[in-house]
Amino acid sequence: MLKDITLGQYFxxxxxxxxxxxxxxxxxxxxxxxALFLASGWVGYGVMIxxxxxxxxxxxxxxxxxxxxxxxxxxxxxxxxxxxxxYTKGTPVLPGWIITWEGIAQAVKMILRITLLIAGTFLLxxxxxxxxxxxxxxxxxxxxxxxxxPIHELTMMMSMALRFIPTLIEETDKIMSAQKARGADFxxxxxxxxxxxxxxxxxxxxxxxxxxxxxxAVAMECRCYHGGSGRTRMKQLHMTWQDGAAILLFALxxxxxxLLKRFGL
Amino acid sequence: xxxxxxFENVHFTYxxxxxxxxxxxxxSITEGSFVAVLGHxxxxxxxxxxxxxAILVPTEGRVLVRGMDSSDEEHLLDIRRTVGMVFxxxxxxxxxxxxxxxxxxxxxxxxxxxxxxxERVDAALRQVGMFELRMHAPHLLSGGxxxxxxxxxxxxxxxxxxxxxxxxxxxxxHGREEVIQTxxxxxxxxxxxxxxxxHHMEECIGADRLIVMSNGSIVxxxxxxxxxxxxxxxxxxxxxxxxxxxxxxxLGLPTDVMDPETCAERIAAKLRGSSAASEYPMNGR
Amino acid sequence: xxxxxxxxxTHVYSAGTPFEKTxxxxxxxxxxxxxxxGLLGHxxxxxxxxxxxxxALLKPTSxxxxxxxxxxxxxxxxxxxxxNKVGLVFQYPEYQLFEETVYADIAFGPKNMGLDKExxxxxxxxxxGFVGVEEALLERSPLELSGGxxxxxxxxxxxxxxxxxxxxxxxxxxxxxAGxxxxxxxxxxxxxxxxxxxxxxxxNMDDAARLTERLIVFDHGHVAMDGSPEEVFSQxxxxxxxxxxxxxxxxxxxALRAAGVPLEGPxxxxxxxxxxxxxxxxx
Numbered sequence: 001m002l003k004d005i006t007l008g009q010y011f012x013x014x015x016x017x018x019x020x021x022x023x024x025x026x027x028x029x030x031x032x033x034x035a036l037f038l039a040s041g042w043v044g045y046g047v048m049i050x051x052x053x054x055x056x057x058x059x060x061x062x063x064x065x066x067x068x069x070x071x072x073x074x075x076x077x078x079x080x081x082x083x084x085x086x087y088t089k090g091t092p093v094l095p096g097w098i099i100t101w102e103g104i105a106q107a108v109k110m111i112l113r114i115t116l117l118i119a120g121t122f123l124l125x126x127x128x129x130x131x132x133x134x135x136x137x138x139x140x141x142x143x144x145x146x147x148x149x150p151i152h153e154l155t156m157m158m159s160m161a162l163r164f165i166p167t168l169i170e171e172t173d174k175i176m177s178a179q180k181a182r183g184a185d186f187x188x189x190x191x192x193x194x195x196x197x198x199x200x201x202x203x204x205x206x207x208x209x210x211x212x213x214x215x216x217a218v219a220m221e222c223r224c225y226h227g228g229s230g231r232t233r234m235k236q237l238h239m240t241w242q243d244g245a246a247i248l249l250f251a252l253x254x255x256x257x258x259l260l261k262r263f264g265l
Numbered sequence: 266x267x268x269x270x271x272f273e274n275v276h277f278t279y280x281x282x283x284x285x286x287x288x289x290x291x292x293s294i295t296e297g298s299f300v301a302v303l304g305h306x307x308x309x310x311x312x313x314x315x316x317x318x319a320i321l322v323p324t325e326g327r328v329l330v331r332g333m334d335s336s337d338e339e340h341l342l343d344i345r346r347t348v349g350m351v352f353x354x355x356x357x358x359x360x361x362x363x364x365x366x367x368x369x370x371x372x373x374x375x376x377x378x379x380x381x382x383x384e385r386v387d388a389a390l391r392q393v394g395m396f397e398l399r400m401h402a403p404h405l406l407s408g409g410x411x412x413x414x415x416x417x418x419x420x421x422x423x424x425x426x427x428x429x430x431x432x433x434x435x436x437x438x439h440g441r442e443e444v445i446q447t448x449x450x451x452x453x454x455x456x457x458x459x460x461x462x463x464h465h466m467e468e469c470i471g472a473d474r475l476i477v478m479s480n481g482s483i484v485x486x487x488x489x490x491x492x493x494x495x496x497x498x499x500x501x502x503x504x505x506x507x508x509x510x511x512x513x514x515x516l517g518l519p520t521d522v523m524d525p526e527t528c529a530e531r532i533a534a535k536l537r538g539s540s541a542a543s544e545y546p547m548n549g550r
Numbered sequence: 551x552x553x554x555x556x557x558x559x560t561h562v563y564s565a566g567t568p569f570e571k572t573x574x575x576x577x578x579x580x581x582x583x584x585x586x587x588g589l590l591g592h593x594x595x596x597x598x599x600x601x602x603x604x605x606a607l608l609k610p611t612s613x614x615x616x617x618x619x620x621x622x623x624x625x626x627x628x629x630x631x632x633x634n635k636v637g638l639v640f641q642y643p644e645y646q647l648f649e650e651t652v653y654a655d656i657a658f659g660p661k662n663m664g665l666d667k668e669x670x671x672x673x674x675x676x677x678x679g680f681v682g683v684e685e686a687l688l689e690r691s692p693l694e695l696s697g698g699x700x701x702x703x704x705x706x707x708x709x710x711x712x713x714x715x716x717x718x719x720x721x722x723x724x725x726x727x728a729g730x731x732x733x734x735x736x737x738x739x740x741x742x743x744x745x746x747x748x749x750x751x752x753x754n755m756d757d758a759a760r761l762t763e764r765l766i767v768f769d770h771g772h773v774a775m776d777g778s779p780e781e782v783f784s785q786x787x788x789x790x791x792x793x794x795x796x797x798x799x800x801x802x803x804x805a806l807r808a809a810g811v812p813l814e815g816p817x818x819x820x821x822x823x824x825x826x827x828x829x830x831x832x833x
Contacts, residue, residue, distance in 0.1 A: 171645075204648050215357035233373055407593065529809040533809040536830065
């Protein structure tokens with residue numbers, strides 16, 4: 001069901017990973033992703049798996065939750081793996097087969113790479129409230145305000161979008177049920193027919209989103225919202241030695257991956 | 266005492282509409298009182314509410330909040346932090362994914378220092394009984410809980426007046442009770458001025474004052490018992506009257522009480538009076 | 551006209567996961583044709599889950615729903631066909647309006663049934679009539695209507711499918727008293743003129759008492775009470791235990807009896823209360 005989508009979900013907690021400054025976590029994620037893309041040999045992937053596992057342990061996020069989040073991506077993962085499996089040249093597994101040993105290795109690495117990429121991103125969103133996340137981004141990007149980019153507005157929009165994802169998913173479910181009760185059919189027919197069948201869902205969803213946006217704007221005005229100037233925050237961001245350590249560790253990880261790549265591991 | 270909100274001959278017409286939505290409202294709201302406003306859809310009660318914190322400004326006449334004219338742009342923020350507003354749909358007024366972050370939104374906008382925001386947020390959440398759930402995601406709460414979070418979000422501004430525009434319309438009976446109990450307590454214990462817009466007559470019974478709106482005008486204004494006893498008027502307006510009031514009215518008894526026990530006592534007394542003459546047996550239960 | 555039978559119906563959400571939750575358990579009941587049934591129970595008692603089984607929107611975890619003696623979940627075809635027999639109006643149905651005109655929106659259901667143009671036209675006008683939507687409104691956009699009008703158009707969209715069983719989830723939620731009365735009158739009229747079975751989820755005890763023939767009270771996924779309003783409201787303590795209220799007249803009658811006024815018989819409407827008071831000599 002739609003409700004199973006975990007994108008942007010946050011699992012409150014009080015672990016060291018939760019407590020890290022969101023700016024740290026964003027920087028660490030960037031370092032992690034670069035390191036991941038440098039991994040080429042099995043040792044490199046092994047290190048990345050170990051790092052991810054340690055982070056999951058520290059943050060008390062259950063692997064099941066990561067895998068639940070992976071579900072919508074399964075198709076993409078399977079597709080990329082298949083491409084690698086069938087289109088990598090090398091020694092065939094059995095004489096005459098199209099599948100090669102190199103292909104299998106490549107496919108497995110591809111699966112690992114995408115899974116770790118998603119796992120890393122999810123670790124960030126699972127352990128950081130969207131408020132902190134957007135706050136962290138706003139601060140990291142704030143130098144861009146000087147050249148006139150509306151950073152506060154952009155991050156505000158992002159946090160609103162995250163806030164309303166569950167609400168809109170719930171609403172979509174409701175509208176779908178209601179139209180099904182009127183005999184709407186979303187599963188059968190040609191592609192064109194099915195696309196057309198989405199109208200009874202999309203139109204009410206748009207109408208209600210506009211109404212929501214309207215009401216939300218008034219409610220925000222009533223709560224004295226007047227843009228980013230002069231705003232303070234309840235949860236102030238401040239870096240501790242732990243943040244420094246985290247960034248240092250991941251910088252070391254990156255350096256290590258560069259070395260490993262050089263030695264072909 | 267100077268009323269905290271004063272309407273002086275307020276007229277209002279929505280742009281692109283011909284009919285007036287408010288037709289010359291004169292109204293003073295006393296600090297610390299609990300005022301309920303009842304009326305059918307389109308009676309102008311929501312428009313009235315929206316004038317109280319300058320979401321709408323009169324096309325004629327003026328609204329004064331603690332002496333500040335609502336049409337004066339300079340006072341806008343001051344008026345908004347004096348008069349907080351809670352709306353019908355709790356989903357559309359919650360801005361954050363975590364309860365306490367949402368409650369912090371208004372004080373953050375007001376530029377209050379971090380530590381004070383924390384204090385205000387905790388106090389506000391305690392006042393509505395949502396402190397334990399402060400780390401929860403709002404979309405997982407019940408309707409009544411969401412609405413209490415919305416109220417806490419307003420309380421964190423430390424307003425003098427709480428205006429609630431049909432806050433219970435989308436809630437189940439349990440949620441309605443939660444919200445009404447919360448605002449009643451805020452008024453009685455914290456001295457908050459409460460203006461409750463509703464079309465549920467049960468919710469008005471505990472108010473100090475009941476105003477009935479119709480067609481952009483005030484058609485009744487008094488204590489709930491006084492207003493409900495005008496049964497014919499209420500019926501004409503398409504509004505309900507408590508069963509107790511209706512029964513007393515039909516029996517020709519004074520309609521100054523609304524709770525079932527006192528009402529029953531009064532009817533029993535009448536029966537005793539008449540059974541002295543007739544010989545109807547009294548059941549001593 | 552169909553008879554509805556529910557046999558040992560159980561529904562478990564997210565079965566097999568840590569979030570497993572039994573919403574309804576082992577519910578069996580029969581609703582004869584033409585009955586007017588009120589479904590009571592607080593939020594989360596299972597009544598919403600229950601009604602979504604009656605037109606196969608939800609599949610039972612175990613048990614069966616039979617309309618006219620036929621299992622509605624037998625195959626894909628029956629699951630589809632039952633939507634024409636059992637009409638389900640959700641809470642705040644106006645949020646599902648999507649067509650450019652009121653007419654087209656009411657026609658959506660009949661069109662999905664595969665009816666011809668003339669029949670669709672007949673049904674749209676008939677349904678609009680039932681809910682008091684005037685001809686002049688049919689060509690307007692649903693977005694231009696008032697809240698109460700939108701609600702009635704949405705209900706007409708289901709009525710146009712001429713369901714033999716009409717189920718409504720809190721059809722009056724969020725409306726003012728006048729709007730509530732109008733919707734209830736529309737529903738009564740549909741029932742009177744077509745003989746349809748009507749089931750209505752309501753939080754309004756006064757409506758439930760006044761209008762229905764039978765009340766089914768849900769509590770924690772089970773049927774806690776099932777009987778005529780007279781039977782159900784003669785146990786006000788039980789209702790309050792479940793966390794539900796009683797009609798205002800019943801509440802006052804209880805207070806009167808406690809004060810020593812010997813009221814006769816069950817009292818759950820204003821008229822009954824006044825009659826009972828007359829009986830004992832008040833008035």
